[in-house]
Amino acid sequence: xxxxxxxxxxxxxxxxxxxxxxxxxxxxxxxxxxxxxxxxxxxxxxxxxxxxxxxxxxxxxxxxxxxxxxxxxxxxxxxxxxxxxxxxxxxxxxxxxxxxxxxxxxxxxxxxx
Amino acid sequence: xxxxxxxxxxxxxxxxxxxxxxxxxxxxxxxxxxxxxxxxxxxxxxxxxxxxxxxxxxxxxxxxxxxxxxxxxxxxxxxxxxxxxxxxxxxxxxxxxxxxxxxxxxxxxxxxxxxxxxxxxxxxxxxxxxxxxxxxxxxxxxxxxxxxxxxxxxxxxxxxxxxxxxxxxxxxxxxxxxxxxxxxxxxxxxxxxxxxxxxxxxxxxxxxxxxxxxxxxxxxxxxxxxxxxxxxxxxxxxxxxxxxxxxxxxxxxxxxxxxxxxxxxxxxxxxxxxxxxxxxxxxxxxxxxxxxxxxxxxxxxxxxxxxxxxxxxxxxxxxxxxxxxxxxxxxxxxxxxxxxxxxxxxxxxxxxxxxxxxxxxxxxxxxxxxxxxxxxxxxxxxxxxxxxxxxxxxxxxxxxxxxxxxxxxxxxxxxxxxxxxxxxxxxxxxxxxxxxxxxxxxxxxxxxxxxxxxxxxxxxxxxxxxxxxxxxxxxxxxxxxxxxxxxxxxxxxxxxxxxxxxxxxxxxxxxxxxxxxxxxxxxxxxxxxxxxxxxxxxxxxxxxxxxxxxxxxxxxxxxxxxxxxxxxxxxxxxxxxxxxxxxxxxxxxxxxxxxxxxxxxxxxxxxxxxxxxxxxxxxxxxxxxxxxxxxxxxxxxxxxxxxxxxxxxxxxxxxxxxxxxxxxxxxxxxxxxxxxxxxxxxxxxxxxxxxxxxxxxxxxxxxxxxxxxxxxxxxxxxxxxxxxxxxxxxxxxxxxxxxxxxxxxxxxxxxxxxxxxxxxxxxxxxxxxxxxxxxxxxxxxxxxxxxxxxxxxxxxxxxxxxxxxxxxxxxxxxxxxxxxxxxxxxxxxxxxxxxxxxxxxxxxxxxxxxxxxxxxxxxxxxxxxxxxxxxxxxxxxxxxx
Numbered sequence: 001x002x003x004x005x006x007x008x009x010x011x012x013x014x015x016x017x018x019x020x021x022x023x024x025x026x027x028x029x030x031x032x033x034x035x036x037x038x039x040x041x042x043x044x045x046x047x048x049x050x051x052x053x054x055x056x057x058x059x060x061x062x063x064x065x066x067x068x069x070x071x072x073x074x075x076x077x078x079x080x081x082x083x084x085x086x087x088x089x090x091x092x093x094x095x096x097x098x099x100x101x102x103x104x105x106x107x108x109x110x111x112x113x
Numbered sequence: 114x115x116x117x118x119x120x121x122x123x124x125x126x127x128x129x130x131x132x133x134x135x136x137x138x139x140x141x142x143x144x145x146x147x148x149x150x151x152x153x154x155x156x157x158x159x160x161x162x163x164x165x166x167x168x169x170x171x172x173x174x175x176x177x178x179x180x181x182x183x184x185x186x187x188x189x190x191x192x193x194x195x196x197x198x199x200x201x202x203x204x205x206x207x208x209x210x211x212x213x214x215x216x217x218x219x220x221x222x223x224x225x226x227x228x229x230x231x232x233x234x235x236x237x238x239x240x241x242x243x244x245x246x247x248x249x250x251x252x253x254x255x256x257x258x259x260x261x262x263x264x265x266x267x268x269x270x271x272x273x274x275x276x277x278x279x280x281x282x283x284x285x286x287x288x289x290x291x292x293x294x295x296x297x298x299x300x301x302x303x304x305x306x307x308x309x310x311x312x313x314x315x316x317x318x319x320x321x322x323x324x325x326x327x328x329x330x331x332x333x334x335x336x337x338x339x340x341x342x343x344x345x346x347x348x349x350x351x352x353x354x355x356x357x358x359x360x361x362x363x364x365x366x367x368x369x370x371x372x373x374x375x376x377x378x379x380x381x382x383x384x385x386x387x388x389x390x391x392x393x394x395x396x397x398x399x400x401x402x403x404x405x406x407x408x409x410x411x412x413x414x415x416x417x418x419x420x421x422x423x424x425x426x427x428x429x430x431x432x433x434x435x436x437x438x439x440x441x442x443x444x445x446x447x448x449x450x451x452x453x454x455x456x457x458x459x460x461x462x463x464x465x466x467x468x469x470x471x472x473x474x475x476x477x478x479x480x481x482x483x484x485x486x487x488x489x490x491x492x493x494x495x496x497x498x499x500x501x502x503x504x505x506x507x508x509x510x511x512x513x514x515x516x517x518x519x520x521x522x523x524x525x526x527x528x529x530x531x532x533x534x535x536x537x538x539x540x541x542x543x544x545x546x547x548x549x550x551x552x553x554x555x556x557x558x559x560x561x562x563x564x565x566x567x568x569x570x571x572x573x574x575x576x577x578x579x580x581x582x583x584x585x586x587x588x589x590x591x592x593x594x595x596x597x598x599x600x601x602x603x604x605x606x607x608x609x610x611x612x613x614x615x616x617x618x619x620x621x622x623x624x625x626x627x628x629x630x631x632x633x634x635x636x637x638x639x640x641x642x643x644x645x646x647x648x649x650x651x652x653x654x655x656x657x658x659x660x661x662x663x664x665x666x667x668x669x670x671x672x673x674x675x676x677x678x679x680x681x682x683x684x685x686x687x688x689x690x691x692x693x694x695x696x697x698x699x700x701x702x703x704x705x706x707x708x709x710x711x712x713x714x715x716x717x718x719x720x721x722x723x724x725x726x727x728x729x730x731x732x733x734x735x736x737x738x739x740x741x742x743x744x745x746x747x748x749x750x751x752x753x754x755x756x757x758x759x760x761x762x763x764x765x766x767x768x769x770x771x772x773x774x775x776x777x778x779x780x781x782x783x784x785x786x787x788x789x790x791x792x793x794x795x796x797x798x799x800x801x802x803x804x805x806x807x808x809x810x811x812x813x814x815x816x817x818x819x820x821x822x823x824x825x826x827x828x829x830x831x832x833x834x835x836x837x838x839x840x841x842x843x844x845x846x847x848x849x850x851x852x853x854x855x856x857x858x859x860x861x862x863x864x865x866x867x868x869x870x871x872x873x874x875x876x877x878x879x880x881x882x883x884x885x886x887x888x889x890x891x892x893x894x895x896x897x898x899x900x901x902x903x904x905x906x907x908x909x910x911x912x913x914x915x916x917x918x919x920x921x922x923x924x925x926x927x928x929x930x931x932x933x934x935x936x937x938x939x940x941x942x943x944x945x946x947x948x949x950x951x952x953x954x955x956x957x958x959x960x961x962x963x964x965x966x967x968x969x970x971x972x973x974x975x976x977x978x979x980x981x982x983x984x985x986x987x988x989x990x991x992x993x994x
Contacts, residue, residue, distance in 0.1 A: 030140045049164035056176035
């Protein structure tokens, strides 16, 4: 069975970034990709398509909700919004991510000295 | 019901997803175009950045699914579609598997019912049956004496033990007299076996104490045949050997111990019998204690048996020696003779399934090559190797399950046919039935076959690279005939050859048996048994015998008068029916004592005058029995050639005397030999004639009579007339085994007939499937090589050359298979050696014939593709490119 994989990212990272972006403002898929690319200064090269399986997962777990509307370029698009559950999930994810990052940083720092 | 929601809204979700992805791409393209790219470049760039749309869509959908199961269902749906599109392939594949699985399932359900399943008695695995072996009767397995039974009952490792004594008794007082098998049973008999009553009750300890009350329990069969399932049967009368019994109950359905028992009565013994250490008659069933092992009992027997032997030696020193009591489980005792032949049948059925599997594997591989573009396309579209592998396995398992379902139908029919054609004395035949085991076995074997069959094709599919797409279907790999596929066909042929050799040997055996000349005329003969009520009263013996003889003479005279009857003779028991009577203490005049020391006894028969003449057995010396050989006259005997030669080394033995009994003063009572007859196979058609002697039926009183009637027309048609004629004068005379001698002979080879038929069916199926395999491989390779053949022909190859080329390819496979099969068969046919007659397991002529047959049908299998090859039009073949 082929599993969707986030190349160069750890599992859950893509979801976390989506939730974080959506916390700022509701967006549709294309805009989401553009935003993540822009904010990461193109450091994170994600295959655009891989966003969609992730979005479906978040939808299924009720962390985001989606509704159809018309974009600024006059297209029918699906705008994703963070739910309350999504916001809580994001907080937990971010804090555990920060702890992990801190741990990794310390180990790396120790290793250098 | 929240979990149901996604199932309903899923279609909607998928639509939304598709549209969303399209919009995403559209938006991206627009932006790129706005940045100055051409429309085409923008589309390509957008798609490149986006990735595999189909795959992403699939992955996104999978979020909502129970992924493995649903993609599995998708695979099943796809496989079904593929199978529907190739009805020819599907039919062949399902049919071959159905034959293999059907054969296996049918044989397995029979084996399960007969050999594996415990007997239908309480704690049946702990029930042992015991037998006596003594020097007196070295060739017989006897029951136990009553003192031995008491000793077993007292053994420490035995929880309970019961004895039964089965005898034939005459049932009278109904519209037709009959012979019943009556079991006299000791107390505890029904309790030990866990028997239940369908109506009324079984026998109690009270019944055992009051044996003169004469109560009886009847079997289901007797209840049905003689009492029309009368619900008020309890209390009705049953006249057995002229004694009135009262029915107290009907045994529950399926209770059958002893197997043929019609009625159970309390055992009643004289004190003589209870103390007689040589009355080896009782069928003893002993139940081991839960913690005890068979070895424990055997150890106990080692101390008990010598004590019993000492006791025996005191009474009858001449009969002591080599006294043993053997113990084995009831199941072993019942099925051990049958086990070997069932194992052979199961092995043969497995071979059929293996052939079917090998055949299907090679078919799937060949088709795999034909479908490699499809697989490459799927790989290119993002199907992972695992997914491709699964797709192939799902297809093969689906085929196997379809084959299994069809096979189950075949098995159901097969089991029914087996029950119908099996000889009636087949062990546990009545327990063979259709049950869940059949279903599970069919399902399990079909899934297993599906996996085995799909393994190689699945591996190949998983290795498929998208590059194959660009090879235009004529890549080198696709064109080379698969070596693995050819190996499979060789294996198929080899396995089929083993079956073929085995069944050819069996067919020869059966032919030898059926056309074996027994040495006497077997046509136009009707035979019947006339059981005589036993006489236990010594004082009355003379009068009893005289009246029996008078009765028999009258019956013979009555029957002889019937129109259509040519001749009548009588004996004490029939020929070729497995019965053998012999005397142990025989003395031969003029034969040295060590040579006359015939411990195993000599086979004997009591005969009426005219017996040999009627059967066309030639008289070599002297005369046969005549009317004047009566009770009061000088006692006479005849011997056969084998006996005269063995003991006197000459045929001139008329005037010599033999003795089988002693008078009051312990002097031998002599019978003078008055004639010598030629050897015939009257005991067992499979055996050379043994020494036999004959006594005059009407000089002795014997416990059974047998009538042989030679008819002018079809003997079967006279059976009723003869029976009615006898009952007119003797209304209480039961008549049993009324049948033609031809039928008796056919029955005596019933087992071989059944096994030959089954092996024959398996061999035919195996052969057909293997040849289908040869045909498949050859015609596939012809189709692949159409171009090459065209080129060869264009370059001047003649049609016979092409024909030879194709035939050579096919026949090489067949010859290789036959060679390997010969090696295998030389070992495998030893398993049926015990069933063979008139032919050795490695008979060269049989093997040569089997090889010739294999090559011949091999040619047939190659013929069609070869013809197709020579019809190739070089022009068309080249244009095809």
